[in-house]
Amino acid sequence: MLSKRIIPCLDVKDGRTVKGVNFVDLKDAGDPVELAWQYAQQGADELVFLDITATHERRKTMIEMVKSVARQLNIPFTIGGGITEIADAEALLNAGADKISINSAAVKRPELIADLAKVFGRQFVVVAVDTKLVGGKNMVHLNGGRLITELETEDWIKRAEDLGAGEILLTSMDHDGTKQGFDCNLLQTISQLINIPVIASGGAGKIEHFTEVFTTTGVDAALAASVFHFGEIPIPHLKNELKKHNIPVRL
């Protein structure tokens, strides 16, 4: 049986992990390699690194970081942020990334999804979608929820699947940061709509939220940042609780 995946998400700037991380025995919380290794030890099933670097050096710095992570990490990881062309993806693949995640670049140029899937296989292509409820409709947003698009979330996700996306990372901007739980209604709608894996994101605050999203929706994975970084939810504890609810997990 396929396990439900637990995925910590790390923000990276200039090759260093940012946002407060509160692991007791971490020597350098900004070192992506050490942090990634710690998460793997805790039982994370996969990691997502989101690059928020805005400088010209971003690509070179990121490649170096990805190589360092790949040398040490024995679980899969995804790189997102700033990927706009095949060459970006290829450099990341060659540095050891298992998947890449694209967001605004795909909205601006949907053929990018098809191009990437054709060259690298669809399993390599995660399409990240930020959604927000506007006038009763779930609309795709860019720039961390600040910029609305004309795309309805369901339509866009269906299209992304048709174009060749291998996985959808769906973040509810209404739930993100609230710690009030995932957007289970939308996540269930989406996971029934498509036939590729869905990662739930936005709203995780306590263990019950993970139990809820896995028991009431068909999502394959749940992603969170702060609850893991600050040690609010230790991953081994989370997985034991999920198992008690008969949710298949890797222990």
Add this chain to the structure above:
Amino acid sequence: MVGIVNYGAGNIFSLTSALSRLGITYGMINAEEEFELYSHIIIPGVGHAGAAMEKLNQSGLVEAIRALKKPILGICVGMQLLTAHSEEGDVALTNIIPLDTKLFDKELGIKIPHMGWNNIEIKNNSLFEGVENQTQFYFVHSYFIEYNATFGIATADYGLPYSAAVQKDNFYGVQFHPEKSGAAGERLLLNFSNLK
């Protein structure tokens, strides 16, 4: 020392990193005469099986692989290349292990690709020494090798039971990625490097 068949099918950085972590030395095989430099051989592979087979044919190494008597391990698409035929591209493969590689059927109510950690039913085999039955490994694939009682040494269940690992004589194959499967995957690579 492990020789990796370098036929251009996908990235092998994660694989070589895993071998390095385990202290297993390795090198690349680009030509037939280089097979003799190594005690164990790995055929990696990601992407499209048809395209991978075309590259392997172009490498001119197929006959040399067929003739090998030392332990050889195909990983993911590298494993599928050992079979007779793949529905991916409808291509004839090496037919070293007479099985078929098929596309998962979404009518079985499963998502495709099969992506993530899946437990496997392990037969008693040196490749899995020290690995508990039902251990989970990391899979990413849309095509699978049919279940077979003779050649199967581990079975996964995803909509249907299929071959997670196969063996015929000195030829081994795993559908999952040992280099991404945590401690269990590393143990498997170590076991492979110790196969006589």
